[in-house]
Every structure is written in structure tokens, then in C-alpha cells.
Amino acid sequence: MSEVRTKAAxxxxxxxxxxxxxxxxxxxxxxxxxxxLVAEQDxxxxxxxxxxxxxxAGGLTESLLDxxxxxxxxxxxxxxxxxxxASLPDPIGETLETAVRPNGLRIEKIRVPLGVxxxxxxxxxxxxxxxxxxxxxxxxxxxxxxxxxxLDSNRRIVEVLHQAMDATGMPRNALQLIESSxxxxxxxxxxxxxxxxxxxxxxxxxxxxxxxxxxxxxxxETGEGVCHTYIDAEADPDMAAxxxxxxxxxxxxxxxxxxxxLVDAPFAERHLASxxxxxxxxxVELRGCPRSLALVPEMNAASEEDWSTEYNDYILxxxxxxxLDEALDHIRRYGTLHSECIVTENADRAERFLREVxxxxxxxxxxxxxxxxxxFGYGAEIGISTxxxxxxxxxxxxxxTSSKFIVRGNGQIRG
Amino acid sequence: MSEVRTKAAxxxxxxxxxxxxxxxxxxxxxxxxxxxLVAEQDxxxxxxxxxxxxxxAGGLTESLLDxxxxxxxxxxxxxxxxxxxASLPDPIGETLETAVRPNGLRIEKIRVPLGVxxxxxxxxxxxxxxxxxxxxxxxxxxxxxxxxxxLDSNRRIVEVLHQAMDATGMPRNALQLIESSxxxxxxxxxxxxxxxxxxxxxxxxxxxxxxxxxxxxxxxETGEGVCHTYIDAEADPDMAAxxxxxxxxxxxxxxxxxxxxLVDAPFAERHLASxxxxxxxxxVELRGCPRSLALVPEMNAASEEDWSTEYNDYILxxxxxxxLDEALDHIRRYGTLHSECIVTENADRAERFLREVxxxxxxxxxxxxxxxxxxFGYGAEIGISTxxxxxxxxxxxxxxTSSKFIVRGNGQIRG
Numbered sequence: 001m002s003e004v005r006t007k008a009a010x011x012x013x014x015x016x017x018x019x020x021x022x023x024x025x026x027x028x029x030x031x032x033x034x035x036x037l038v039a040e041q042d043x044x045x046x047x048x049x050x051x052x053x054x055x056x057a058g059g060l061t062e063s064l065l066d067x068x069x070x071x072x073x074x075x076x077x078x079x080x081x082x083x084x085x086a087s088l089p090d091p092i093g094e095t096l097e098t099a100v101r102p103n104g105l106r107i108e109k110i111r112v113p114l115g116v117x118x119x120x121x122x123x124x125x126x127x128x129x130x131x132x133x134x135x136x137x138x139x140x141x142x143x144x145x146x147x148x149x150x151l152d153s154n155r156r157i158v159e160v161l162h163q164a165m166d167a168t169g170m171p172r173n174a175l176q177l178i179e180s181s182x183x184x185x186x187x188x189x190x191x192x193x194x195x196x197x198x199x200x201x202x203x204x205x206x207x208x209x210x211x212x213x214x215x216x217x218x219x220x221e222t223g224e225g226v227c228h229t230y231i232d233a234e235a236d237p238d239m240a241a242x243x244x245x246x247x248x249x250x251x252x253x254x255x256x257x258x259x260x261x262l263v264d265a266p267f268a269e270r271h272l273a274s275x276x277x278x279x280x281x282x283x284v285e286l287r288g289c290p291r292s293l294a295l296v297p298e299m300n301a302a303s304e305e306d307w308s309t310e311y312n313d314y315i316l317x318x319x320x321x322x323x324l325d326e327a328l329d330h331i332r333r334y335g336t337l338h339s340e341c342i343v344t345e346n347a348d349r350a351e352r353f354l355r356e357v358x359x360x361x362x363x364x365x366x367x368x369x370x371x372x373x374x375x376f377g378y379g380a381e382i383g384i385s386t387x388x389x390x391x392x393x394x395x396x397x398x399x400x401t402s403s404k405f406i407v408r409g410n411g412q413i414r415g
Numbered sequence: 416m417s418e419v420r421t422k423a424a425x426x427x428x429x430x431x432x433x434x435x436x437x438x439x440x441x442x443x444x445x446x447x448x449x450x451x452l453v454a455e456q457d458x459x460x461x462x463x464x465x466x467x468x469x470x471x472a473g474g475l476t477e478s479l480l481d482x483x484x485x486x487x488x489x490x491x492x493x494x495x496x497x498x499x500x501a502s503l504p505d506p507i508g509e510t511l512e513t514a515v516r517p518n519g520l521r522i523e524k525i526r527v528p529l530g531v532x533x534x535x536x537x538x539x540x541x542x543x544x545x546x547x548x549x550x551x552x553x554x555x556x557x558x559x560x561x562x563x564x565x566l567d568s569n570r571r572i573v574e575v576l577h578q579a580m581d582a583t584g585m586p587r588n589a590l591q592l593i594e595s596s597x598x599x600x601x602x603x604x605x606x607x608x609x610x611x612x613x614x615x616x617x618x619x620x621x622x623x624x625x626x627x628x629x630x631x632x633x634x635x636e637t638g639e640g641v642c643h644t645y646i647d648a649e650a651d652p653d654m655a656a657x658x659x660x661x662x663x664x665x666x667x668x669x670x671x672x673x674x675x676x677l678v679d680a681p682f683a684e685r686h687l688a689s690x691x692x693x694x695x696x697x698x699v700e701l702r703g704c705p706r707s708l709a710l711v712p713e714m715n716a717a718s719e720e721d722w723s724t725e726y727n728d729y730i731l732x733x734x735x736x737x738x739l740d741e742a743l744d745h746i747r748r749y750g751t752l753h754s755e756c757i758v759t760e761n762a763d764r765a766e767r768f769l770r771e772v773x774x775x776x777x778x779x780x781x782x783x784x785x786x787x788x789x790x791f792g793y794g795a796e797i798g799i800s801t802x803x804x805x806x807x808x809x810x811x812x813x814x815x816t817s818s819k820f821i822v823r824g825n826g827q828i829r830g
Contacts, residue, residue: 016771099792105781107791114803115773193627197803212608213631218804221633239826246828354821356431358530366520366824375829376522376820377514388529388612388817389633390805402803405791406769409781411654413661414790 004143004188007176008195011116011141014173019113019139021170023090029170030086030133034079036164037129037157041075047156048125055123055149068123068150078129081380085133088379091397092139106408111401113139115197118189120211122203123147128154131202132161132175134382138400141174143196145189147203148181155179190215197402202383205310220390220399222383225255225338226310227368230327230353232344233266239365240267240343241275246367247341249282253312255384256339256371260307260317262327265291268320272296276318284314291320307334324349328356335359337386339368360386360393419558419603422591423610426531426556429588434528434554436585438505444585445501445548449494451579452544452572456490462571463540470538470564483538483565493544496795500548503794506812507554521823526816528554530612533604535626537618538562543569546617547576547590549797553815556589558611560604562618563596570594605630612817617798620725635805635814637798640670640753641725642783645742645768647759648681654780655682655758656690661782662756664697668727670799671754671786675722675732677742680706683735687711691733699729706735722749739764743771750774752801754783775801775808 001009021029037044048070055065097109117140119131128146135142146154158177165172178185190199193216200220201211212221229247231240247258263272268291276296279286286292287306288299299318306317307330321327324342331340341363342353350364361371371394373381378396385391391399416424436444452459463485470480512524532555534546543561550557561569573592580587593600605614608631615635616626627636644662646655662673678687683706691711694701701707702721703714714733721732722745736742739757746755756778757768765779776786786809788796793811800806806814 015773020770101790101792105785105790109808112773216628218633218636218802220804236826242826242828250829354823355435358430358527359819361820361822363822364824366822366827367829369829370520370822370827371820375516375520377516387633389635392818393524393820403807404774405776405786405808407776407778407781407785408769409779411651411657412781412785413657414665414782414784 002188003180004178004185005192005195007178008116008143008189008192010173011143011176012195014141014171015113015115017171018136018141018174019092021139023092025169026090026137026139027086029165029168030082030137032164032168033133033161034082034086036160037075037079037082040160041072044075044153044156044160045070045072047152050152051123051150058149060149064123064149068125068153070125070153074126078126081130082133085137085380088137088397090137091401096403103412104410105412108406109403110406112404114400114402116141116143116195117400118143118145118192118196118199118217120145120186120189120199120201120203120207121147122207123149125150125153125157127202128157128177129161131382134380134397134400136170136174138397140400141176143176143178143189145178145186151179151181186210187214190217193217200383220383220385220395221387222385223255224310224336224386225257226259226308226334226336227256227339228260228262228331228335229258229341229343229368230262230324230331231264231267232324232342232346232349233264234346234349235267235343236345237267237271240271241278243341243343243365243367244275245278245282247369248279248316249284249314250367250369252314254369255310256368257312258316258368259309259311260319260334262319262321262330263292264327265320265322268292268295272320279316282314284316287315287317289319292318295320310336324352328353331357338384339363339371341366341368360384417603418595419593419600420607420610422593423531423558423604423607425588426558426591427610429556429586430528430530432586433551433556433589434507436554440584441505441552441554442501444580444583445497445552447579447583448548448576449497449501451575452490452494452497455575456487459490459568459571459575460485460487462567465567466538466565473564475564479538479564483540483568485540485568489541493541496545497548500552500795503552503812505552506816511818518827519825520827523821524818525821527819529815529817531556531558531610532815533558533560533607533611533614533632535560535601535604535614535616535618535622536562537622538564540565540568540572542617543572543592544576546797549795549812549815551585551589553812555815556591558591558593558604560593560601566594566596601625602629605632608632615798635798635800635810636802637800638670639725639751639801640672640799641674641723641749641751642671642754643675643677643746643750644673644756644758644783645677645739645746646679646682647739647757647761647764648679649761649764650682650758651760652682652686655686656693658756658758658780658782659690660693660697662784663694663731664699664729665782665784667729669784670725671783672727673731673783674724674726675734675749677734677736677745678707679742680735680737683707683710687735694731697729699731702730702732704734707733710735725751739767743768746772753799754778754786756781756783775799
């Protein structure tokens with residue numbers, strides 16, 4: 001049997017044991033895992049150093065190397081993440097519905113773990129710990145398949161976590177790391193119906209699209225965000241500038257950052273030039289539509305491709321539109337159902353935007369950067385769902401659960 | 416553009432209009448659709464007669480012809496189903512969560528339509544109406560692809576529904592029927608990411624597995640049920656017999672019917688012979704394990720394949736087990752996560768069974784036949800989900816909805 005199938009089968013076998021652990025025991029294990037990561041940081045950093053060396057030799061970019069790199073501060077941050085997960089309420093066992101039917105059947109719908117969760121992600125060792133913590137907290141087994149550039153780091157991290165699990169009575173088989181760096185190991189995971197209950201891809205567009213296109217196991221699609229901010233004619237100019245700059249430039253690499261600014265023509269005529277200056281000050285390259293260019297000739301010209309590009313960078317496409325309807329049309333055409341914002345003092349148009357835009361999160365007068373499990377108060381986040389099934393928007397612990405019906409009778413039969 | 420893509424695109428365009436209809440208008444349309452089906456029954460029955468003739472000529476079995484057949488009583492029943500859907504509460508717009516964050520952001524999570532729902536099903540004209548009613552009630556567009564043997568019936572039914580929609584201001588494009596009888600039209604639907612938000616297959620195993628294996632659009636897997644009843648040593652013999660007979664023989668063709676009876680050895684020694692006699696009286700063929708055969712030699716022998724077969728027929732496999740653990744093992748190995756029952760007067764074992772069995776619905780002292788949206792009080796059912804994502808067990812109107820976050824601010828930006 002292949003590594004993938006063997007480990008997924010072990011993870012499935014462990015579902016009963018991890019799923020029936022009580023909250024206190026799970027939390028104790030998570031805290032022990034956090035402590036172990038800090039205690040074993042030297043060996044983890046050594047393993048990470050070997051990944052980094054291989055990465056440098058293989059020509060990884062500086063930004064990829066930075067995402068891969070671990071140091072004592074980062075390990076402490078990762079451990080702190082586990083401690084926060086331990087401190088969150090445990091959703092498992094929660095009663096979601098109760099009913100007594102006319103025939104006397106007592107029906108309870110309770111929250112249960114999903115079962116075995118597959119996570120496919122890039123060379124980011126922090127995701128290894130974060131995903132493991134979230135899945136184990138919710139009583140799930142987890143099969144991790146991280147980017148091969150982080151394999152030494154991940155292997156050492158999982159060893160350390162396994163030791164902490166052993167020491168605290170959490171079944172180590174509930175945490176599996178796929179070590180094969182062959183792409184076929186991902187392909188195999190995607191088809192493991194019966195062993196995996198869901199796969200959550202975390203990473204860039206091509207990783208996610210590969211999972212969505214090829215998985216037969218149910219998938220929660222996360223992440224891609226071509227997010228818009230629409231500045232209405234009746235926007236407060238200072239607020240609009242503050243929100244737009246924040247949405248683009250506070251952290252351009254993330255999925256809830258703005259990629260396209262839509263500006264109502266009357267606002268553009270009065271304020272686009274000063275707004276463009278602020279963006280340039282923030283180091284943002286602007287790519288404008290012809291009407292934007294007419295107002296701010298210093299911009300580059302946007303191509304059709306720009307409107308559907310998630311730059312994840314200091315680049316912004318800008319389009320002047322004639323009112324809300326044109327803005328809504330643009331968002332419908334190019335949006336990825338992630339996060340969309342209107343800035344306006346006009347309540348009617350705000351409500352229309354909030355109602356009509358089909359996205360995981362729609363904002364009035366606030367930066368799209370808030371679409372985040374922590375900012376929404378969930379205390380943790382496994383990702384941001386951009387699909388409509390199961391979970392939409394920031395996914396906290398509840399998104400890692402399912403439900404079952406418990407029906408108690410005294411001999412009822414169907415007539 | 417192909418028929419499938421063209422119609423799915425029209426359905427998607429209609430999402431805004433159908434999704435923003437108020438409850439009273441949607442209900443008025445559903446009632447008009449019900450009346451129209453009854454008023455136009457002659458032309459529907461004529462179209463159905465042409466399907467039936469083609470089916471007879473093509474050698475469809477009697478049971479398939481029966482599922483295909485419409486008559487005035489059946490049409491009245493189908494119309495009554497629409498009226499019931501109209502009478503149910505509308506979940507759209509419901510507030511699911513609210514929060515005011517420390518920074519003043521007001522976050523609301525509200526229930527919204529899924530968008531465009533694809534339904535792939537067999538030659539059952541009643542499903543055409545039922546699925547349309549459920550999807551439209553929840554503000555969704557729906558693309559129907561029914562079995563080609565029912566095409567004339569479906570075409571006439573959808574014409575009648577479209578006329579009623581026109582007359583009552585419901586956008587007709589929200590209801591699309593794929594008329595191509597080519598299998599490739601199903602294959603095309605399964606890959607329509609961006610146009611379809613979900614596909615729900617309704618039908619037998621091969622139809623469902625084709626959808627699950629080939630869809631890149633998210634799927635809700637429904638239906639397959641290898642359901643077990645476990646009779647514990649401490650079961651009340653009369654209750655056990657009543658429940659077991661009901662679970663198997665009240666309607667064997669459905670997914671919540673029992674397929675395998677597990678009998679604790681002490682109970683089997685005392686009661687299996689009389690139970691077997693009751694099953695034979697009910698016309699049920701028994702296929703037993705060697706221990707069952709030793710007690711009731713008249714049974715046929717069960718093969719390994721029997722344990723994972725959904726007969727949907729008057730056939731039951733029977734296995735004698737040594738206690739709860741062996742029963743749980745059997746269910747883990749052969750169950751399809753649908754509906755599982757324990758009959759016992761022993762409260763501890765009942766609770767252990769309810770807790771440990773991983774299935775959409777677990778029963779103590781009641782027939783598995785109750786796993787049904789109507790019996791659970793949902794008033795309607797689009798199917799029974801046997802997956803863990805999004806919906807599990809009987810799916811009522813809520814299962815046809817998603818959510819979105821509405822965030823209201825006054826200039827908040829992320830620090």
C-alpha cells in the first residue's frame with residue numbers, strides 16, 4: 001500500500017479515539033505540543049536550516065525562503081497559536097437542534113468532527129502546526145501534505161508533536177504527515193474517498209485549482225481574492241482614501257487585500273488625482289482604465305487581464321465607473337466572491353450594495369482586510385472559503401465539524 | 416455555445432432576480448405552478464404517454480415504467496407537494512449570527528441562496544417539480560437534467576411551470592431543463608464551475624458515483640444506504656421484531672430501509688428462528704452468515720458481497736455477532752454512514768451505540784425508516800446527504816442555502 005493510503009487509513013482508524021477525547025484532554029495535549037515546539041526549537045531550526053539550504057541551492061525566491069524560515073521568535077509565535085486554539089471553546093458535542101415529534105421520537109442534532117481532514121499546502125511550516133492544532137482541537141484526524149521544500153522542517157515538527165501527543169494520551173495516528181515529495185502523492189490524496197472526508201487546499205491559485213479540478217473527495221475551496229473597493233460619488237473623501245490605501249497597501253500579499261479600485265465618475269473627477277498620489281506614496285503601481293488615465297496620466301494602462309488578476313502585490317487596477325450599477329456589473333464579472341466594499345455616505349446605495357453583491361463578505365465603509373477569522377472573533381482560522389457550500393468566508397473551528405442526528409424511540413415504526 | 420452552458424448561464428443571470436424575490440411573491444408563484452400543473456394535466460399526461468410508449472418499446476422494466484408514469488392522482492400529489500413547499504417558512508434573509516467587534520464593526524451573518532443548483536436525476540417526472548419547487552422557494556436558480564426516458568413529460572411540465580412563473584413575476588430563466596439526452600450533457604454540467612454552485616445527484620448508486628467521481632463543481636452526495644439494525648441481547652423481543660420488520664419490509668426500495676440485520680448471539684439463539692419466520696411471512700429472502708444458518712437452516716448463505724449490497728428489495732442479510740463491539744465493527748466496515756439502529760433495553764449500550772456509530776442518523780429503539788425530511792419535521796426534502804460536508808442526513812430547505820457576512824463600519828481600517 002502506498003504511503004498516502006497507509007497513512008490515511010491510520011488516520012481514519014484514529015478517528016474514534018481522537019473524536020471521543022474530552023475537551024480538557026485535547027486542550028492539555030495542545031498545550032503540551034506548544035511547549036514541546038519551544039523546548040525542541042534547536043532541532044527544529046536545524047531541520048529548517050537544511051530546508052533553507054536546499055531551497056537556496058534550488059533557487060527559491062527570497063519571499064519563498066522567508067515564508068519557509070523558522071527562528072525562535074517564529075516558533076514562539078507558532079506555539080502561541082496552539083495555546084490560543086487550546087483556549088477556544090470546543091464545538092464538539094454541541095446540540096444544534098432538538099425536536100420531539102408527534103410520534104414521540106426525540107431527535108437531537110449534535111455537532112461531531114468531520115472525520116479525516118486532508119490539508120494540501122505550500123512550504124510553510126507554520127501551517128503544519130496551525131492546521132494540526134485546529135483539526136485535533138475539533139476531534140478530527142488530519143493528513144498533512146505540505147510543500148516538499150519544507151519537508152525536513154515538517155518532519156521534525158511532526159516528530160515533536162507526536163512525542164507530545166504520546167505523552168498526553170492523544171492518539172498519534174490522528175496526525176499524519178505525507179513525506180513523499182512526488183506530486184503523485186497529492187493526486188492520490190485527492191481521490192481517497194472513503195478515507196478522507198474533506199480536503200482543504202491552502203495556498204496560491206494553481207495549488208487550489210489543482211485540488212478543485214482533480215479531487216473526488218469533497219473540497220472546501222479557499223482563498224482566491226480579486227477584491228474590489230467601490231468609492232461612491234457620495235463617499236467621504238478622507239474616509240475613502242484611508243480605506244482604499246489600507247485595503248491595498250497594509251498587507252498586499254493576502255487574499256483580502258484590494259486588487260481593483262472602482263471609482264464613481266463624479267468622485268474620480270474631484271479626487272482621483274490626490275488619491276493616486278497617496279497610492280504612489282505607498283509604493284503602489286496603478287493600472288488604470290482609459291477614463292482613469294485621462295484624469296491621472298501618470299498611471300499605466302490596465303489590460304483586460306488586469307481586471308481578473310490577484311496581484312498579491314503593490315499593484316492596483318483602477319476603473320472609473322458611472323454609478324453603482326456599473327460597479328456591481330464589474331464585480332459580478334471579475335470578482336471571486338471573496339470581499340467587496342462600498343464607501344459612501346448614501347444609505348440606500350450602501351444597502352443595495354450589501355444586498356446585491358454576492359461575496360463571502362460585503363463591507364460598507366470598512367477595509368476588506370477585515371475578512372479574517374481573528375478579526376471576526378472566531379479566535380482562529382483554517383482559511384477563507386470562497387465557495388458557498390458548507391462554509392463561506394472566514395472558517396473558524398465550526399467549519400471543521402459536521403453533525404449527526406441522534407434519534408431516541410420506544411419502539412416507533414413507520415406506518 | 417452548448418445547450419448546457421447556455422442554459423446554465425441564463426440560470427446564473429436570473430440569480431439576482433429570483434434571489435431578491437420576497438417570500439409572499441415566491442409562494443404565490445409556487446401556488447400558481449401547482450394550479451397550472453393540475454389545470455394542464457391532460458397535456459402533461461399526453462406527453463407522459465409518449466414517454467411511456469417509448470419506454471415500453473425500449474424495454475424499460477415495469478418498475479421503471481411505474482416510476483415514470485403520471486396520472487391525475489399523481490399530478491395532484493405533485494401539485495400538493497408544491498403547495499406544501501409554499502407553506503413552509505422561507506429561510507432566506509434569516510440572521511444567523513451578529514457581532515459588534517471591539518473596533519465598532521457590526522458583523523451580521525445572513526442566510527442567502529446558494530445560487531445555481533444543478534440536479535441530475537433519473538426518469539422521474541415528480542422530481543422535476545419537487546426539485547424546482549425547493550430550489551425556487553429558497554431563491555435559487557435550478558438547472559435540471561432528468562433521465563432522458565422522461566424527456567417529453569419533463570419538457571411539458573417545465574413549459575407549464577414557465578407559464579405560471581411568467582404570470583406571477585418569477586423569472587422563468589431561474590428554471591432550466593436540459594433537453595439533450597446525450598450523456599455528455601451530464602458530463603458538461605459536472606464541470607461548470609463558475610456557473611453552477613452545487614450539483615445534487617438524485618438516484619441510484621451508479622448515477623451518484625458518476626457525479627461524485629467526475630464533478631469539479633461541489634457536490635452533495637445523497638442517498639446510498641446500507642443500513643443496519645443491531646438487536647442486542649437485552650432487546651425486547653416483540654419490539655425488536657416490530658422494528659426489524661418495519662425497517663426492512665415497509666418499503667424496501669428506499670435508502671433508509673435496513674439491508675443487514677445484526678443479532679447478538681444470545682438473542683439469536685432464543686429468537687432468530689421466530690424472527691426469520693416473520694420475515695418469510697413478509698416475503699423477505701434471508702441471506703445468513705454461517706452462525707445464522709446453524710440456527711435457521713432454511714436461510715440462503717450470504718456471500719461477502721452481501722454485506723455491502725444495498726438490495727432496495729425484499730432481501731435481507733443476517734449476521735450473528737458477539738456483542739456490541741462486533742456489531743460496531745461490522746457497521747464501520749460495511750455501513751454507508753446513512754442510518755443505523757440499536758434495539759436494546761440496556762441504556763449504557765444504547766448510548767455507546769448512539770455515540771460511536773458514525774452515521775447521518777443513529778437510532779435507539781426506532782425504525783431506520785424515519786430518516787426523512789418529512790418525518791424529521793422539515794416539511795420537505797431534497798435528499799438525504801450521506802457526506803459530512805454542508806449537510807448531513809435529511810436535507811430540508813436550509814440545505815439549499817448559503818450565508819454571507821455583511822459588515823458595517825464607519826471608516827475602520829486594519830492596523
